[in-house]
Amino acid sequence: MSKSKGIYKKAIKNFQIGKINKSLEQVELAISENMKNSSALNLKGLILYLKGDLKGAELAWKINKDFNDDNLSKSYLKDLNDDRNRKNIYENSLKLIKQMKITEAIEELSICRQSDFNAINVYNALSFCYIKKGDYKAAESCISKVLSIELDNKTAKDNKKILEEYGVIAKREINKKVFLIPIALIIILGIGYGGYKYFPKKISKDKVETAKVVKTPVEKQKEPQIKLSGDTEKTKTKFNSIELQKAIDENRFEDIYNILNNTDEKGLGVNDKSVYEAGKQIISSKGVEYFYNKGREDFKNSDFGKANKDFLKSYKYVENGYLRPHIIYLTGLSYEKNNDYENALKYYEKYVNENETGDYVEEVLYKLSTIYYKIDKQKAKTYASKLVNSYPNSIYNNTTLKQILQ
Structure with missing residues (x-):
């Protein structure tokens, strides 16, 4: 278990600084070392949840529930129906964006943002919409949210460049610390933040x-x-x-x-x-x-x-x-x-x-x-x-x- 815990700690550190893909690789390794590492399974579910992979997140929590009788995973699984509805709403918002019905798309995406499910994609879509409407302050806020979760997200970085080219923001790093500490605490303590819900196997070579x-x-x-x-x-x-x-x-x-x-x-x-x-x-x-x-x-x-x-x-x-x-x-x-x-x-x-x-x-x-x-x-x-x-x-x-x- 000690090896699995050590790998999990590295995964948490990478998650905190927005390197979620590296964190996901490490958490898979931690799970492969010990399936009883419930924290690693919860972290895997969270990362997939933020990425919009509801099926993958659900599977991680189901395994945690079945193998470890994890109460946190049980509570997460109870609320997934609402997220399934949000997934459909998000997909509909993309159709509205393609039709350039920006106001209607923002209304749909505002429902999606009530949960952290699919947060990266939702906030990227909102950034695009707010740029189109000329609400650059709202767009910058959405870009910050994405980069606080995934440091090297290409879409968010491209949207940031657009705002820089417009002269709306200076060419600087958007503050990423705003969201990192709360997320880390949520993982460790298993609590909610800001009204939203955070849900904290590569084979050993x-x-x-x-x-x-x-x-x-x-x-x-x-x-x-x-x-x-x-x-x-x-x-x-x-x-x-x-x-x-x-x-x-x-x-x-x-x-x-x-x-x-x-x-x-x-x-x-x-x-x-x-x-x-x-x-x-x-x-x-x-x-x-x-x-x-x-x-x-x-x-x-x-x-x-x-x-x-x-x-x-x-x-x-x-x-x-x-x-x-x-x-x-x-x-x-x-x-x-x-x-x-x-x-x-x-x-x-x-x-x-x-x-x-x-x-x-x-x-x-x-x-x-x-x-x-x-x-x-x-x-x-x-x-x-x-x-x-x-x-x-x-x-x-x-x-x-x-x-x-x-």
Whole structure:
């Protein structure tokens, strides 16, 4: 955790001085070092939130809520519907600007500025509108707001040059300290400022280099092999329908799973088969969620071995439901945390094969690219190309990915 905290501190410093892209890279690294760094997850959500990436911010806070039971993230997630509406309003304001309906656009953007969601784009648009209307003081204020968040924002710097050329402002640096300190305090203390709301995984190269990965060809669409302590080639035990029925009645999912796993279904009579099917049904419905939640708790406690076993149990019986992609992703992640990169790759590939636009697809494509880079550069390039082509604005399109694609 100390390494993750150290990286997070650097990310905070860069965030404070407006180097948010560098901060985002560092916070991704901090998270990859330790998923329990809730502050890093909150900071990632904030940066994406300010950039207008609502989906990315929501995902960061959901992960923080699920893995760390973070109350701050829970509160952020409750208010996202209003921001979804503001996103639509912002997009409409751009149409109004194109039609040169500047007054109407300002009215729309004034609604958007009630939240810090998409602040960079909103204030850049307002700067343009105020320049068009000749309200240069308001434009300068909006430019200052953008540069206080993102020091090298090209649009804001271009707008500033326009005001300098008009002679409205001297060629000087706009004060960036106005907003930096409050934002920093909000991150650290988790509080609101000025009526607005602030919402405070790059793979470790060293880990990938030192991991002992066996280079094996990965078959197309191959179902990941599930090997649990109870999944052996030993002779199956004699089926006891009374014992299984009692476990079903008492919702003892561990016992139900073990009985099912140690029973040869083919040798069952009609009566026993009906009880066996009832056991499978309750495991497929309630048991899947039970093992999934149990695995998440183990993961939060950094017991990745136990978490992996629970996720595998859940995966064995999960069908096409909302939990399936989460279970596949977390199974791969728990393998990765245990430095079992061979099995992690199998589940990550399973995830991208089943989820073209899933919540974790960008991250998984990045993981596949970086892990494969040490064992199969061509396959690494394939996944890196898919990430770049499908998600050109992804935060994972960084220098590491460029190196892979060379």
